[in-house]
Amino acid sequence: MVNYVLRRLLYMVVTLFFISIIGFFIINLVPGSALDARINQLRAQGGEVSYQEIESLKARYGLNDPIPVKYWKWVSGVVHGDFGESFTYQEPVGSLIWSRIGFSVLLSSFALIFTWVVAIPVGVYSATHRYTVPDYVITLIQFIGVAVPDFLMALILLVVASKFFHTGVGGLFSQQYQNAPWSWARVGNLLSHMWIPVIVIAASATAWTTRVMRANLLDVLNQQYVQTARAKGLREAVVIWKHAVRNALHPLIMTLGSLLPSLISGEVIVSIVLNLPTTGPLYISSLINKDMYLAITFLMALSILLVVGNLLADLLLAWVDPRIRYE
Amino acid sequence: MATTQVLLEKAGTVQDRISDIGRLSQWTLMRRRFMENRLSVAGGLVLIVFYLVAIFAPFVTPYSVDALDSNSQYAAPTALHFINGHISICGVTQTLNKANFTWVYTTDCNKAYPLQFFAPGYSYHLFGIIPMNIHLFEVPKGQKFFLWGADSQGRDVFSRTIMGSRISLSIGLVGVTLSVILGSVLGTASGYFGGAIDNVIQRFIELLMSMPTLPLWAAFAAALPQDMSVVKRYFFITLILSLIGWTGLARQVRAKILAYRTLDYTMASRLAGASSWRIILTHMLPNALSHIVVVATLAVPFSILGETSLSFLGIGMLPPAVSWGVLLRDAQQLSVVESHLWLMIPALCVILAVTCFQLLGDGFRDAADPYS
Numbered sequence: 001m002v003n004y005v006l007r008r009l010l011y012m013v014v015t016l017f018f019i020s021i022i023g024f025f026i027i028n029l030v031p032g033s034a035l036d037a038r039i040n041q042l043r044a045q046g047g048e049v050s051y052q053e054i055e056s057l058k059a060r061y062g063l064n065d066p067i068p069v070k071y072w073k074w075v076s077g078v079v080h081g082d083f084g085e086s087f088t089y090q091e092p093v094g095s096l097i098w099s100r101i102g103f104s105v106l107l108s109s110f111a112l113i114f115t116w117v118v119a120i121p122v123g124v125y126s127a128t129h130r131y132t133v134p135d136y137v138i139t140l141i142q143f144i145g146v147a148v149p150d151f152l153m154a155l156i157l158l159v160v161a162s163k164f165f166h167t168g169v170g171g172l173f174s175q176q177y178q179n180a181p182w183s184w185a186r187v188g189n190l191l192s193h194m195w196i197p198v199i200v201i202a203a204s205a206t207a208w209t210t211r212v213m214r215a216n217l218l219d220v221l222n223q224q225y226v227q228t229a230r231a232k233g234l235r236e237a238v239v240i241w242k243h244a245v246r247n248a249l250h251p252l253i254m255t256l257g258s259l260l261p262s263l264i265s266g267e268v269i270v271s272i273v274l275n276l277p278t279t280g281p282l283y284i285s286s287l288i289n290k291d292m293y294l295a296i297t298f299l300m301a302l303s304i305l306l307v308v309g310n311l312l313a314d315l316l317l318a319w320v321d322p323r324i325r326y327e
Numbered sequence: 328m329a330t331t332q333v334l335l336e337k338a339g340t341v342q343d344r345i346s347d348i349g350r351l352s353q354w355t356l357m358r359r360r361f362m363e364n365r366l367s368v369a370g371g372l373v374l375i376v377f378y379l380v381a382i383f384a385p386f387v388t389p390y391s392v393d394a395l396d397s398n399s400q401y402a403a404p405t406a407l408h409f410i411n412g413h414i415s416i417c418g419v420t421q422t423l424n425k426a427n428f429t430w431v432y433t434t435d436c437n438k439a440y441p442l443q444f445f446a447p448g449y450s451y452h453l454f455g456i457i458p459m460n461i462h463l464f465e466v467p468k469g470q471k472f473f474l475w476g477a478d479s480q481g482r483d484v485f486s487r488t489i490m491g492s493r494i495s496l497s498i499g500l501v502g503v504t505l506s507v508i509l510g511s512v513l514g515t516a517s518g519y520f521g522g523a524i525d526n527v528i529q530r531f532i533e534l535l536m537s538m539p540t541l542p543l544w545a546a547f548a549a550a551l552p553q554d555m556s557v558v559k560r561y562f563f564i565t566l567i568l569s570l571i572g573w574t575g576l577a578r579q580v581r582a583k584i585l586a587y588r589t590l591d592y593t594m595a596s597r598l599a600g601a602s603s604w605r606i607i608l609t610h611m612l613p614n615a616l617s618h619i620v621v622v623a624t625l626a627v628p629f630s631i632l633g634e635t636s637l638s639f640l641g642i643g644m645l646p647p648a649v650s651w652g653v654l655l656r657d658a659q660q661l662s663v664v665e666s667h668l669w670l671m672i673p674a675l676c677v678i679l680a681v682t683c684f685q686l687l688g689d690g691f692r693d694a695a696d697p698y699s
Binding site for chain 1: 542543546549632661674681682
């Protein structure tokens, strides 16, 4: 097992290395970056200070170097904790990203928890009450849930909330807590704002997972050991929850690999609509402004979130399912 | 008594179906299985209507997409009335409320204007070649008819949504076609040849799958220059969507090819001296075709959503191009949507199209395996 974990960790590092190459290449595809804009601005100011700053920027980021050299300069900085500078905010990238990445992780994790907490019981109910009216209703809701794109759901919710309930749902904090230091009241305020984005992000994933759970359980219920359990005279609830559901959960953990990307993508776009202080809005604006070091750092952060999530899913699966071998 | 009758009939059809296997061709069995799924058939029919409307879009739309009208900013949808046996609109007079300087619209149904069907309007080229100016419906000159309201610059939301469907609906199909070609070729190579090729392709797929989709799309799309022509941009956005979308399909094709590789008929044709090309093209791919169609159909909605999301974020299609995502950008501000709900109509089109594709894909999936 230890061996397996170590090998997976090594594999993860290699994956991230290649992702960083691809990402860096994509983001450097177009000429005319925010760095050029910054240098032009400094040149226009003129004077000795500006001149020195231009020279230091050129040396730090290798303005005229080919992309591989630029990449090398960037990576050697990252290893030392220097992610480069955001040229539109004129601040180090490191100081801009951490709180945003934190909120992204928080939102995605809560969305995942919400997905499972809702999808598993609903899926079980749907499977055990197959072809009844509630099952049909659940199936219909599932179809709609998958079809409505995240950002539309967020938009619709915004409109409904303000038109019919006369409340705003944007942001993660009320005005008075916006820049307040952390306290229990602020945490409470955060939680009271967070449930709406969490539901929006998790909606399509929940719908999809419910379908998977229903299909899994129906498969398991046909197996002989379930019949054995019933023949032993166990109560139906015990048969379902202790024997059947446990085995129907394994494929669910396996689908985490495709669930996580959709949650992370959802988080990015929903945050833009709902104006949340997470990676989404800043990532897209950094792409549009060609603020390349900010953009690549966010892209890497989101990829790390995904890769680490997948690793945890694999380890979880290996832990709950002893039939899996770690070759 | 009645229930027994029904049960017997049901049992009868199942019995028939089993005995039909081997008697009827596979395609007949598939078609029959597909037709049994009413929801999928309905989804398919709605999609046919969608695509017909997209093809004949200029004919269906009463106004051209960029017909500005500074007098009808945010005009509400025009009500249709049934007057004197004609579908008509009522005359509207615009007056300025001098107290708060907003336009007040009063309708007067005594002055009704019947819709004119197949009437001349703005000129266009049908299919891009045949010059025409006949439209499905028009209103008399001087009157304005906004079936789905107007946007901030007085442009007809109905016309724009219909014209927008051309980009939004076609980008899904074209993108998925490219994905299918890429996915089939690489999936087949991976499954058939195995070894180092398989290893390289699979690792590459894993790498692509380790990057979150939307942020990766966004990074690519943002790399496109802003001043690109609409056609070029369309081409590149399609390319971006398909370059990332082929991975799932390649995996499915690979799994199928791996399974076929060990079957007797493959061995038989190899022993008969068939080349790899022949085995792949005449024996393996036709077998995998139904599965490829299923995966492709289920992938189309994600392509449509991809384009819509990117355009909504302002890095996909850009004005003057019109697509559903571009139109929804107008609906980004809460204050605007709240008082002009009709700006959300393109969203309904997206949801409807995506739902129908899912239903259709579900039906195809059941039909692809008619022996179960």
